[in-house]
Amino acid sequence: MKRTLILQDTEVPMRSNALLEVNRRIHGEKNSESWLLAFSSDQESLPEGFDTIMLVQDEGIVKQDARHICAIIIDLHERHAFDTILIPGTWLGRMVAPRVARRMGVGLVAEINDVQRHGEDLEFVRTAYSGNVLAGIAMKSEPPIILSIKPGIFSWELKSQVKTVVQHYKGEIASPSSLTPLERKQRPLSYDIRDSDVLISGGGGAKRAYPMLETLAKELGGEVSASRKLVDQGIANRSIQVGQSGKIVSPRLYIAIGIDGAIQHVEGLQNVETILSVNTSPDAPICSISDVVVVGDAKTFIEKLLQKIALYNEQTKERANEYT
Incomplete structure (x- = not known):
């Protein structure tokens, strides 16, 4: 044994x-x-x-x-x-x-x-x-x-x-540790993308729309992640990088916006239930493993989706008011 x-x-x-x-x-x-x-x-x-x-x-x-x-x-x-x-x-x-x-x-x-x-x-x-x-x-x-x-x-x-x-x-x-705490500070609130059920992930094609990813993630109850390309360009923090040289993630929903899908990035996706990819090229590698593919501009997609979410929330609120 x-x-x-x-x-x-x-x-x-x-x-x-x-x-x-x-x-x-x-x-x-x-x-x-x-x-x-x-x-x-x-x-x-x-x-x-x-x-x-x-x-x-x-x-x-x-x-x-x-x-x-x-x-x-x-x-x-x-x-x-x-x-x-x-x-x-x-x-x-x-x-x-x-x-x-x-x-x-x-x-x-x-x-x-x-x-x-x-x-x-x-x-x-x-x-x-x-x-x-x-x-x-x-x-x-x-x-x-x-x-x-x-x-x-x-x-x-x-x-x-x-x-x-x-x-x-x-x-x-x-015996007690030899470390002696000199000062304690409250750690800033942060998140680990490995614990998220919903990830809105941006790649090189989402550079122009990157500031909007946070808004979309908040509406969907998720967090923002990124490909190595955005990290190398200094746009995203390395702590939210998905891939072989980043973190391995297993969300229920992974929305890949402007991500080409090189093998190094795909290897960072494990047991993802649903992948939705947004790309201007339907032949991008990420599209071949996606459950839903949207061919189009990243910024336009986010704007349209946020409009749909706002409309849905408004209609839900109106129906709730009818029953009260």
């Missing part, structure tokens, strides 16, 4: 379950024991599906200390000998993963997109050269296999109930 340790996604704890799918692809359906290293001040809202949850009592400092987390992982590995260590590719995970690999003297494959099996051999796929190519990497070092996984790529469903054992971490490393 293989044993896998998964580091909790401290940004979105419930997203930790997705790494169970990575574990399944590596070790099979029932050939491994899954452990989660979690940080919490209580046991509420812990992710499902893990055989063991190693809980570190934390008031918010430890889960920000990459050195402390690395020491805990090393300590757990020395006691339990994990075959695989999976780390989310968050800002914290990007600091933890190389530290752990260096301390253990083993290899690290960072930011993987896929796991493929060729007989008994495993191949880990990640982007290279700024997202322009996919590279397949085989691990030749001794166990454990250490991977960091790009958030939003893998999805996982609970197919059968798992009896989870929760243990409180009591190792020597459980």
Whole structure:
């Protein structure tokens, strides 16, 4: 029986379950024991599906200390000998993963997109050269296999109930973190496009209409995202970029406005229910994977759609008034 340790996604704890799918692809359906290293001040809202949850009592400092987390992982590995260590590719995970690999003297494959099996051999796929190519990497070092996984790529469903054992971490490393908070500031409100059910995404063809995307997104209860072209031009923030070199998204509705649909962008779309594309060219690659294609100008499309939404809202309000 293989044993896998998964580091909790401290940004979105419930997203930790997705790494169970990575574990399944590596070790099979029932050939491994899954452990989660979690940080919490209580046991509420812990992710499902893990055989063991190693809980570190934390008031918010430890889960920000990459050195402390690395020491805990090393300590757990020395006691339990994990075959695989999976780390989310968050800002914290990007600091933890190389530290752990260096301390253990083993290899690290960072930011993987896929796991493929060729007989008994495993191949880990990640982007290279700024997202322009996919590279397949085989691990030749001794166990454990250490991977960091790009958030939003893998999805996982609970197919059968798992009896989870929760243990409180009591190792020597459980002493308070060496970090000392000097000041606390309220983080500005922001959003993560990976959590949005509706995304209004702009590409090079939407440059002229980009300021209108926010208005449309607000009317549809969604958020704005962008292709790499708008990001490279400094029009959109890199945090909302969709694609291999950006974020992998799975909204229910994805409206691609002025996006050509190069493979690097399409690879950023996973399990999208409906894709609506707006493009002046019906032969754009994005059109071939779209459920609805609108051939036309981006600015004109947004203006017309906003008019339709306003009319619908007005009619709905009038009908509501008739019944009151």
